[in-house]
Amino acid sequence: MEIKKTSLNNLHKDNQAKFVEFAGYEMPIQYSNGIIEEHKFTRLHSGIFDVSHMGQLFIYGDESLTEELEKIFPLDLKNLKQNSSKYSFLMNEDAGIYDDLIITKIEDGYLIILNAACKEKDFEILFNLLGTKFKMNLDNNRSLIAIQGPKSVEILNSIINGVDKLHFMSGNWFDSGNQKLFVTRSGYTGEDGFEVSISNDKAEKFVQNLIEKGAQLIGLGARDTLRLEAGLCLYGHELNLNKTPIEANLKWAISKSRLSNGGFIGSEKIMNQIHDGANQIRVGIKPEGRLIAREKTKIFNVTELQIGEITSGTFGPSVNGPIAMGYVDKEFSKVDTKILLEVRGKKYPANICALPFYKKNYVKGVN
């Protein structure tokens, strides 16, 4: 299969991107500055991320669409205000996670942002559940650009006037240069920021404009260190079909009203796990010293019994030290529990720690 390219591919090349294949797309892992510089620039200034490989699924329908979606997602969509966004997941009957996603209520329907590697399968699953009653469009004609970091609001507002009024986890349509952009105040870096949905033919010029105003292109490498410092899950690592939202410590993302009544796919398993407790749970882990424990590193208790496995591990540039997330048996999940990590055949000390590693900087409310 031929590798896919986003509408910003030439711009990435012009900016000396190093490419990797990610979910069938040729994507920039870093530019000439390198991952650590790009990471720090995002935390201090404003980073631009091409996330056009992600799925933008528009579903349109009448009020019955909300009812149907509530049978799928563990959200109180009836009471969700128009233009508000929620983090959620698509599950199977056993509450195994097909994908994690952001869903926004828009005029006449919903916009769901899906992971690149999952988007086609998600579409199939949702189409099988919803049938032909609703109009579903996995829109390949739109690019998705994330702008993240403390200077992003000022930079983006100078191009799209009014985005500074958006609250965190909300979005709206904006007019800019004869076109309609859908902008949400959200992101996946632990910083204040935005995601802009823009037609493919306008994307490159838009990003060039952001660069002229001082923002810089940031690769997937720094996107990963940023999200890990923020304690956020990455599908295929922390989340997969063998993990439930309760095990992943994502109970907060399930609407309270849905926890008591259920009625969504996977609800039985979730209620059982809430009642009985899950066997394993996702935790933050800090190795002592500078040791980096990567994905699949085995975790042991102090008596050297295996109690879990790392799902993501790297060096956190803002934390200035190694960080990781993984699953451990529940009895070892308490903060400050001493554990051992097996790296290259030797066991090294580490501690369970609170998430996030890096304190969030989201804008909760403007006005």
Place this chain on the structure above:
Amino acid sequence: MSEVKFSREHEWITLEGDVATIGITKHATEMLGDIVFAELPEKGSNVEKDGTAGVVESTKAASDVYTPISGEVVDTNQTIVDDPSKINEDPEGSAWFFKLKMKDQSEMDSLMNKEEYEKFAKESAS
């Protein structure tokens, strides 16, 4: 000091008498990206030609460091363990990895000179 020699695993080596100083090349650091962890062999241990003699990790991945010749480790550079970013800053100078008391001079014969290595690095990168 002798001419700098290079290995196919992207290490450089210089000789002073029978003591060799070994590090990783600038080209290697450019491929690895930001280095955030370094592990060195123990002083007094013996390492074998083409065997592993350390580890470097970038933000992206871990890579073994090999020794281009056999010998006894007589010194290691603790400054790169304490601050691995020094490896990116000066890989072919102050950020050397370890020093070996050489066992067999003839092991140097199969290594590349600067010109040969540059050609090799260029080809292996493309």
